[in-house]
Amino acid sequence: MSSIKITPFIFLLSFTFLQTTFAVNPLYHFCLSTSGNFTLNTPYDTNLNTLLTLLQRKTSPSGFSLASTGQNPSQVYGLALCRGDVNSTDCTTCVYDARTEIRKRCPYNKGGIIWYDNCFLKYIDQNFFGQIDNKNEFQLSNVANISNAPSLFNQKVKGLLSQLANESASARKLYAAGEMKLDTFTNLYGLAQCTRDLSSKNCKICLDEAINKLPTCCDGSQGGRTVGGSCNVRYEIYPFINS
Template sequence: MCPRSSYFTSNDTCETILKMLMGYLSHKTPRTGSSFASMGKDQYQIHGLALCRGNLSHVGCVDSVSEAKSHVRVYCHNDKAATIWYGNCLLKYSNKNFFSRVDAIEVVVCATNTVNGSEPVAVSLVKVNKLLRELAEKASETPQMYATGNLKLDESRKLHGLVQCTRDLSRNNCAKCQEIKNKKIDRVEGGSRPGFHVVALPISCLI
């Protein structure tokens, strides 16, 4: 996601600072699964954040951050702000401070008709939202801001859920972000059909 509003120029000081920031995030994030930092001063200040999916291994996080870092420059070129969810990693940077805020950028929600098993299973959105609310509450109360759980579909199949927030958010803002995502899921066309699968691609939080 590239705003296309402002750009680095050749040999720009901001571009040099961004490279330093990306190096820091690449080094720091795999240790804990998430990191955020600001570098530079005044008009040359850049803010950045990286987040790996909560159940990703150290090696998996290293690879995901590296891939996200490479692809964000391909997609967004010299933009002074960019956000990418690539594989299992969220990477975001901007010349404007976005820390501790629930991002207002529209969330992308996708629905497909796939589920593990030979036959589709009808899924109640009421039950799905109940599961996600419970996970959101758990996530907001943990240092990792991450929680997983499942919903029983029948005797042999379950719907698995995952909730995660970026760690710059407060507990209240994590819960607020997840509430926004739940409302998006409610509006997914065909979401109540058998065998549905919902993915909310986050800016500040993930379902």
């Protein structure tokens, strides 16, 4: 990771890691809370452990799950989402890694969110289902730039991702992936995905906002993504989607 610049709610990161690196280490995480921390062996701790186990078990069949456990004031809400092209085995593995790692990184916070290439997981002590989360967000940019006609390339990136945003918002799983031919030797690949607690309308709003933020980090970059708590978009000039 070569540089980090922090702006309100947005983390801009450059990366040169191989995709296999992300299989071990998360892309990013935030520790969250709306009402302070908790202590071990309390009702909230028990409810959180139950929730994380439940999310791991429920996510792999369809690639998404959301649940809540306990009663106020110790109730906890959470969801887990796997990337739309990830198989059930890899989904299960990713959610297991996510639930394990977030407890290490946010041991006493009442909320946490963690992202991997294949999945992400979020929990907090407040009902967030159906709401667009654009506060917990970061961006990744490929350090290699397009050398020929970057402005035209940016237009094509926005065109492809906007098309995928439309497809994702109307899809049953709120996920779409596709590609566009740039020239004889180069294709542009992209994806757009929302958490399935969002309505089709809110999914489209979330994705459009994510696409509009890409120039902040990725103007002329060969690859980039905006990753948030409710949706994410990504593009590359190499195939990264599982067939």
